[in-house]
Amino acid sequence: MTSIRVTGLRVRHRRTLALDSVDLDLGTGVHGLLGPNGAGKTSLIRVLATVARPDAGRVELLGEDVADHRGRTGVRRRLGYLPQEFGYYPGFTVREFVAYVAWLKEVPAAGVPAAVERAVARVGLADRIDAKVRTLSGGMVRRVGIAQAIVNDPGVLLLDEPTAGLDPEQRVEFRELLRELGGTATVVVSTHLVEDVAAACTEVTLLAGGRVAYRGTPGELTRLGADTDGPGDHPIERGYTAALRAHRAHGTREAVR
Numbered sequence: 001m002t003s004i005r006v007t008g009l010r011v012r013h014r015r016t017l018a019l020d021s022v023d024l025d026l027g028t029g030v031h032g033l034l035g036p037n038g039a040g041k042t043s044l045i046r047v048l049a050t051v052a053r054p055d056a057g058r059v060e061l062l063g064e065d066v067a068d069h070r071g072r073t074g075v076r077r078r079l080g081y082l083p084q085e086f087g088y089y090p091g092f093t094v095r096e097f098v099a100y101v102a103w104l105k106e107v108p109a110a111g112v113p114a115a116v117e118r119a120v121a122r123v124g125l126a127d128r129i130d131a132k133v134r135t136l137s138g139g140m141v142r143r144v145g146i147a148q149a150i151v152n153d154p155g156v157l158l159l160d161e162p163t164a165g166l167d168p169e170q171r172v173e174f175r176e177l178l179r180e181l182g183g184t185a186t187v188v189v190s191t192h193l194v195e196d197v198a199a200a201c202t203e204v205t206l207l208a209g210g211r212v213a214y215r216g217t218p219g220e221l222t223r224l225g226a227d228t229d230g231p232g233d234h235p236i237e238r239g240y241t242a243a244l245r246a247h248r249a250h251g252t253r254e255a256v257r
Protein backbone atom coordinates (compact mmCIF):
# COMPACT_ATOMS: atom_id res chain seq x y z
CA MET A 1 0.00 0.00 0.00
CA THR A 2 1.22 3.49 -0.84
CA SER A 3 1.41 5.64 2.31
CA ILE A 4 3.35 8.53 0.81
CA ARG A 5 2.51 9.83 -2.65
CA VAL A 6 4.29 12.92 -3.89
CA THR A 7 3.66 14.39 -7.34
CA GLY A 8 5.32 17.33 -9.06
CA LEU A 9 6.79 18.59 -5.79
CA ARG A 10 8.63 21.89 -5.89
CA VAL A 11 10.17 23.63 -2.87
CA ARG A 12 11.95 26.96 -3.03
CA HIS A 13 14.00 28.72 -0.36
CA ARG A 14 14.15 32.27 -1.65
CA ARG A 15 16.14 31.93 -4.88
CA THR A 16 17.24 28.35 -4.30
CA LEU A 17 15.17 25.62 -5.87
CA ALA A 18 15.57 22.93 -3.20
CA LEU A 19 13.26 20.37 -4.87
CA ASP A 20 11.94 20.28 -8.40
CA SER A 21 9.54 17.89 -10.14
CA VAL A 22 9.83 15.24 -7.46
CA ASP A 23 7.49 12.26 -7.82
CA LEU A 24 7.60 9.49 -5.23
CA ASP A 25 5.40 6.59 -4.17
CA LEU A 26 6.49 4.96 -0.94
CA GLY A 27 4.85 2.07 0.86
CA THR A 28 5.51 -0.01 3.98
CA GLY A 29 9.20 -0.56 4.54
CA VAL A 30 12.36 1.40 5.27
CA HIS A 31 13.27 3.96 2.62
CA GLY A 32 16.78 5.35 2.72
CA LEU A 33 17.10 8.90 1.49
CA LEU A 34 20.61 9.58 0.27
CA GLY A 35 22.26 12.48 -1.48
CA PRO A 36 25.08 15.00 -1.25
CA ASN A 37 24.88 18.09 0.99
CA GLY A 38 22.17 20.40 -0.29
CA ALA A 39 20.46 17.67 -2.38
CA GLY A 40 17.09 18.47 -0.80
CA LYS A 41 16.71 15.63 1.74
CA THR A 42 15.75 17.85 4.68
CA SER A 43 13.47 19.96 2.47
CA LEU A 44 11.63 16.80 1.41
CA ILE A 45 11.32 15.44 4.95
CA ARG A 46 10.03 18.79 6.25
CA VAL A 47 7.30 18.83 3.60
CA LEU A 48 6.37 15.22 4.39
CA ALA A 49 6.24 16.11 8.09
CA THR A 50 3.79 18.92 7.19
CA VAL A 51 6.01 21.55 8.84
CA ALA A 52 6.80 23.20 5.49
CA ARG A 53 4.48 23.82 2.56
CA PRO A 54 5.51 23.07 -0.99
CA ASP A 55 5.51 25.79 -3.65
CA ALA A 56 3.93 23.39 -6.10
CA GLY A 57 2.84 19.78 -6.28
CA ARG A 58 0.71 17.42 -4.25
CA VAL A 59 1.52 15.43 -1.12
CA GLU A 60 -0.71 12.62 0.08
CA LEU A 61 0.03 10.88 3.36
CA LEU A 62 -1.92 7.82 4.46
CA GLY A 63 -4.53 8.65 1.82
CA GLU A 64 -4.98 12.28 2.95
CA ASP A 65 -4.12 15.34 0.88
CA VAL A 66 -2.03 17.49 3.26
CA ALA A 67 -2.99 20.71 1.46
CA ASP A 68 -6.40 20.17 3.04
CA HIS A 69 -6.60 21.43 6.66
CA ARG A 70 -8.68 18.48 7.92
CA GLY A 71 -6.50 15.97 6.14
CA ARG A 72 -3.36 17.52 7.58
CA THR A 73 -4.66 17.61 11.15
CA GLY A 74 -5.78 14.00 11.02
CA VAL A 75 -2.56 12.73 9.54
CA ARG A 76 -0.33 14.53 12.09
CA ARG A 77 -1.55 12.17 14.82
CA ARG A 78 -0.31 9.26 12.72
CA LEU A 79 3.07 10.78 11.88
CA GLY A 80 6.37 10.48 13.69
CA TYR A 81 9.13 12.99 12.97
CA LEU A 82 12.69 13.41 14.15
CA PRO A 83 14.02 16.70 12.77
CA GLN A 84 17.70 17.21 12.03
CA GLU A 85 17.83 19.89 14.73
CA PHE A 86 15.64 18.54 17.43
CA GLY A 87 14.30 20.90 20.08
CA TYR A 88 13.58 19.55 23.55
CA TYR A 89 13.06 20.81 27.05
CA PRO A 90 16.28 20.14 28.97
CA GLY A 91 14.54 20.33 32.36
CA PHE A 92 12.06 17.57 31.46
CA THR A 93 12.83 13.97 32.25
CA VAL A 94 12.86 11.52 29.35
CA ARG A 95 9.50 10.19 30.54
CA GLU A 96 7.96 13.67 30.79
CA PHE A 97 9.22 14.74 27.39
CA VAL A 98 8.07 11.63 25.53
CA ALA A 99 4.70 11.79 27.36
CA TYR A 100 4.35 15.41 26.31
CA VAL A 101 4.79 14.44 22.66
CA ALA A 102 2.28 11.58 23.11
CA TRP A 103 -0.17 14.16 24.41
CA LEU A 104 0.49 16.43 21.41
CA LYS A 105 -0.19 13.45 19.14
CA GLU A 106 -3.45 12.85 21.01
CA VAL A 107 -2.55 9.35 22.15
CA PRO A 108 -5.52 8.34 24.39
CA ALA A 109 -4.57 9.37 27.96
CA ALA A 110 -5.03 5.91 29.47
CA GLY A 111 -2.49 4.47 27.05
CA VAL A 112 0.20 7.16 27.45
CA PRO A 113 2.29 5.73 30.35
CA ALA A 114 2.65 2.32 28.67
CA ALA A 115 3.30 3.88 25.22
CA VAL A 116 6.06 6.06 26.74
CA GLU A 117 7.74 3.15 28.52
CA ARG A 118 7.62 1.02 25.40
CA ALA A 119 9.07 3.73 23.13
CA VAL A 120 11.86 4.51 25.61
CA ALA A 121 12.69 0.82 26.02
CA ARG A 122 12.81 0.35 22.23
CA VAL A 123 15.62 2.92 21.98
CA GLY A 124 17.51 1.31 24.87
CA LEU A 125 16.99 4.07 27.44
CA ALA A 126 14.73 2.31 29.96
CA ASP A 127 17.34 2.78 32.71
CA ARG A 128 17.47 6.55 32.09
CA ILE A 129 13.73 7.15 31.78
CA ASP A 130 13.61 9.36 34.89
CA ALA A 131 16.81 11.26 34.09
CA LYS A 132 16.58 14.88 33.01
CA VAL A 133 17.27 15.24 29.29
CA ARG A 134 20.03 17.80 30.01
CA THR A 135 22.05 15.14 31.86
CA LEU A 136 22.20 12.82 28.82
CA SER A 137 24.96 12.50 26.22
CA GLY A 138 24.40 13.73 22.64
CA GLY A 139 23.79 10.20 21.35
CA MET A 140 21.29 9.54 24.15
CA VAL A 141 19.43 12.75 23.34
CA ARG A 142 19.23 11.56 19.72
CA ARG A 143 17.66 8.33 21.03
CA VAL A 144 15.13 10.35 23.04
CA GLY A 145 14.34 12.01 19.70
CA ILE A 146 13.71 8.62 18.14
CA ALA A 147 11.54 7.59 21.13
CA GLN A 148 9.33 10.68 20.80
CA ALA A 149 8.98 9.98 17.06
CA ILE A 150 7.66 6.44 17.61
CA VAL A 151 5.54 6.95 20.77
CA ASN A 152 2.27 7.10 18.81
CA ASP A 153 3.06 3.99 16.70
CA PRO A 154 3.10 6.12 13.55
CA GLY A 155 2.02 4.86 10.14
CA VAL A 156 4.56 7.23 8.58
CA LEU A 157 7.86 7.77 10.37
CA LEU A 158 10.29 10.45 9.15
CA LEU A 159 13.82 10.45 10.54
CA ASP A 160 16.30 13.11 9.48
CA GLU A 161 19.82 11.78 10.14
CA PRO A 162 18.79 9.66 13.13
CA THR A 163 22.17 7.95 13.50
CA ALA A 164 24.19 11.20 13.81
CA GLY A 165 25.96 10.99 17.16
CA LEU A 166 25.15 7.34 17.86
CA ASP A 167 28.07 5.08 18.74
CA PRO A 168 28.67 1.97 16.55
CA GLU A 169 26.86 -0.41 18.91
CA GLN A 170 23.88 1.92 19.10
CA ARG A 171 23.81 2.23 15.32
CA VAL A 172 23.65 -1.53 14.93
CA GLU A 173 20.79 -1.70 17.46
CA PHE A 174 19.05 1.19 15.76
CA ARG A 175 19.17 -0.58 12.39
CA GLU A 176 17.45 -3.54 14.00
CA LEU A 177 14.74 -1.24 15.36
CA LEU A 178 14.36 0.31 11.90
CA ARG A 179 13.84 -3.09 10.30
CA GLU A 180 11.22 -3.90 12.94
CA LEU A 181 9.40 -0.56 12.47
CA GLY A 182 9.52 -0.96 8.68
CA GLY A 183 7.52 -4.19 9.02
CA THR A 184 4.35 -2.19 9.60
CA ALA A 185 5.11 1.49 8.95
CA THR A 186 6.44 3.55 6.05
CA VAL A 187 9.77 4.78 7.34
CA VAL A 188 11.87 7.43 5.59
CA VAL A 189 15.41 7.84 6.87
CA SER A 190 17.80 10.44 5.56
CA THR A 191 21.43 9.63 6.09
CA HIS A 192 24.95 10.13 4.80
CA LEU A 193 25.93 6.67 6.00
CA VAL A 194 25.61 4.37 3.05
CA GLU A 195 26.27 1.35 5.27
CA ASP A 196 23.14 2.15 7.33
CA VAL A 197 21.16 2.03 4.10
CA ALA A 198 22.76 -1.23 3.01
CA ALA A 199 21.97 -2.82 6.38
CA ALA A 200 18.50 -1.55 7.18
CA CYS A 201 16.66 -0.22 4.14
CA THR A 202 14.31 -1.99 1.76
CA GLU A 203 14.59 0.80 -0.83
CA VAL A 204 16.92 3.65 -1.65
CA THR A 205 16.02 7.04 -3.09
CA LEU A 206 18.97 9.15 -4.12
CA LEU A 207 18.39 12.88 -4.44
CA ALA A 208 20.74 15.21 -6.28
CA GLY A 209 20.22 18.88 -7.03
CA GLY A 210 16.59 18.69 -5.89
CA ARG A 211 15.66 15.81 -8.16
CA VAL A 212 15.33 12.07 -7.80
CA ALA A 213 18.57 10.73 -9.23
CA TYR A 214 18.08 7.03 -8.56
CA ARG A 215 15.60 4.59 -7.03
CA GLY A 216 16.21 0.95 -6.35
CA THR A 217 16.94 -1.56 -3.63
CA PRO A 218 20.23 -1.52 -1.71
CA GLY A 219 21.11 -4.74 -3.59
CA GLU A 220 20.54 -3.03 -6.94
CA LEU A 221 22.64 -0.03 -5.91
CA THR A 222 25.38 -2.37 -4.75
CA ARG A 223 25.32 -4.22 -8.08
CA LEU A 224 25.58 -0.90 -9.91
CA GLY A 225 28.79 -0.30 -7.95
CA ALA A 226 30.16 -3.75 -8.64
CA ASP A 227 30.20 -2.96 -12.35
CA THR A 228 32.19 0.27 -12.00
CA ASP A 229 35.65 1.20 -10.87
CA GLY A 230 34.51 4.57 -9.44
CA PRO A 231 35.49 5.80 -5.97
CA GLY A 232 34.25 4.05 -2.83
CA ASP A 233 35.57 1.51 -0.33
CA HIS A 234 32.48 -0.67 -0.48
CA PRO A 235 30.41 -1.75 -3.54
CA ILE A 236 27.36 0.21 -2.33
CA GLU A 237 29.51 3.36 -2.01
CA ARG A 238 30.70 2.78 -5.56
CA GLY A 239 27.04 2.31 -6.56
CA TYR A 240 26.18 5.62 -4.90
CA THR A 241 28.87 7.54 -6.81
CA ALA A 242 28.06 5.69 -10.07
CA ALA A 243 24.33 6.57 -9.75
CA LEU A 244 25.19 10.22 -9.00
CA ARG A 245 27.54 10.48 -11.97
CA ALA A 246 25.03 8.80 -14.29
CA HIS A 247 22.35 11.23 -13.12
CA ARG A 248 24.62 14.21 -13.71
CA ALA A 249 25.39 12.90 -17.20
CA HIS A 250 21.98 11.57 -18.28
CA GLY A 251 19.23 12.38 -15.75
CA THR A 252 17.21 10.07 -13.50
CA ARG A 253 17.97 6.36 -13.42
CA GLU A 254 15.67 3.64 -12.22
CA ALA A 255 17.16 0.34 -11.25
CA VAL A 256 16.64 -2.20 -13.99
CA ARG A 257 14.72 -5.00 -12.35
Ligand SMILES: Nc1ncnc2c1ncn2[C@@H]1O[C@H](COP(=O)(O)OP(=O)(O)OP(=O)(O)O)[C@@H](O)[C@H]1O
Nearest residue numbers: 013014016018035036037038039040041042043044
Ligand atom coordinates in the same frame (compact mmCIF):
# COMPACT_ATOMS: atom_id res chain seq x y z
N1 LIG B 1 16.15 28.14 5.07
C1 LIG B 1 16.81 28.16 3.92
N2 LIG B 1 17.13 29.31 3.29
C2 LIG B 1 17.79 29.33 2.10
N3 LIG B 1 18.21 28.21 1.47
C3 LIG B 1 17.94 27.03 2.06
C4 LIG B 1 17.25 26.92 3.32
N4 LIG B 1 17.13 25.61 3.63
C5 LIG B 1 17.74 24.93 2.64
N5 LIG B 1 18.22 25.76 1.70
C6 LIG B 1 18.90 25.37 0.44
O1 LIG B 1 18.10 24.40 -0.21
C7 LIG B 1 18.89 23.35 -0.75
C8 LIG B 1 18.47 22.00 -0.16
O2 LIG B 1 18.80 21.98 1.22
P1 LIG B 1 18.43 20.75 2.17
O3 LIG B 1 18.76 21.17 3.57
O4 LIG B 1 17.07 20.29 1.88
O5 LIG B 1 19.48 19.64 1.66
P2 LIG B 1 20.00 18.29 2.37
O6 LIG B 1 20.05 17.27 1.29
O7 LIG B 1 19.18 17.98 3.56
O8 LIG B 1 21.48 18.70 2.79
P3 LIG B 1 22.43 18.14 3.99
O9 LIG B 1 22.91 16.80 3.54
O10 LIG B 1 23.54 19.16 3.99
O11 LIG B 1 21.64 18.12 5.24
C9 LIG B 1 20.34 23.74 -0.47
O12 LIG B 1 20.83 24.40 -1.61
C10 LIG B 1 20.23 24.67 0.70
O13 LIG B 1 21.31 25.59 0.69
